[in-house]
Amino acid sequence: MSGHPGVVLTGGGSRRMGSDKAFVLVDGRPMAIAVADALWEAGCHPVECQGGDLPGLASLGLDGFADEHPDAGPVDAIRTASARHDGPIVAVACDLPYLDAATVSAVIEAGSREQRLAVATADGHHHLVVYVPPDAVASEAVGASVREWVSGAIGVPVDPAVIRNINTPDDLRRDDPGR
Numbered sequence: 524m525s526g527h528p529g530v531v532l533t534g535g536g537s538r539r540m541g542s543d544k545a546f547v548l549v550d551g552r553p554m555a556i557a558v559a560d561a562l563w564e565a566g567c568h569p570v571e572c573q574g575g576d577l578p579g580l581a582s583l584g585l586d587g588f589a590d591e592h593p594d595a596g597p598v599d600a601i602r603t604a605s606a607r608h609d610g611p612i613v614a615v616a617c618d619l620p621y622l623d624a625a626t627v628s629a630v631i632e633a634g635s636r637e638q639r640l641a642v643a644t645a646d647g648h649h650h651l652v653v654y655v656p657p658d659a660v661a662s663e664a665v666g667a668s669v670r671e672w673v674s675g676a677i678g679v680p681v682d683p684a685v686i687r688n689i690n691t692p693d694d695l696r697r698d699d700p701g702r
Contacts, residue, residue: 534574
């Protein structure tokens with residue numbers, strides 16, 4: 524059990540999907556719920572959402588907070604969420620519906636051990652499952668891409684199938700050829 528707050532990043536524009544990814548059903552569950560469950564199962568507490576359709580998230584039973592600067596991107600959303608808490612947080616993109624507690628725990632363990640920013644990696648890429656120690660998002664990082672922000676982070680190798688994100692309707696069809 525980590526006891527760190529878990530934050531589901533739900534404020535993106537979902538332009539490629541064409542509808543709010545937080546509410547897209549994968550295996551019969553909204554993606555935001557799948558990610559929140561992985562955080563809960565990894566021991567994160569509380570689990571909350573950052574940005575997006577707050578009334579819609581509340582209808583799913585999820586607590587949410589408005590982005591300080593909507594459309595500023597995930598690094599700013601993480602900074603906003605981190606400012607609400609005294610210690611480290613764990614932030615995860617809402618479009619990772621196959622995420623599991625073991626993956627979240629591995630990222631937490633790596634970051635906690637060195638009290639440094641840690642990020643899930645697979646196939647040579649960073650994926651938005653991050654352990655964020657206090658002050659890891661300086662105001663000058665706002666506007667930076669995730670890639671720039673995590674460039675000096677601890678990379679935590681994880682199973683690529685668990686962190687495969689769903690960004691487009693085609694990604695959904697690949698998961699369910701009947702669609």
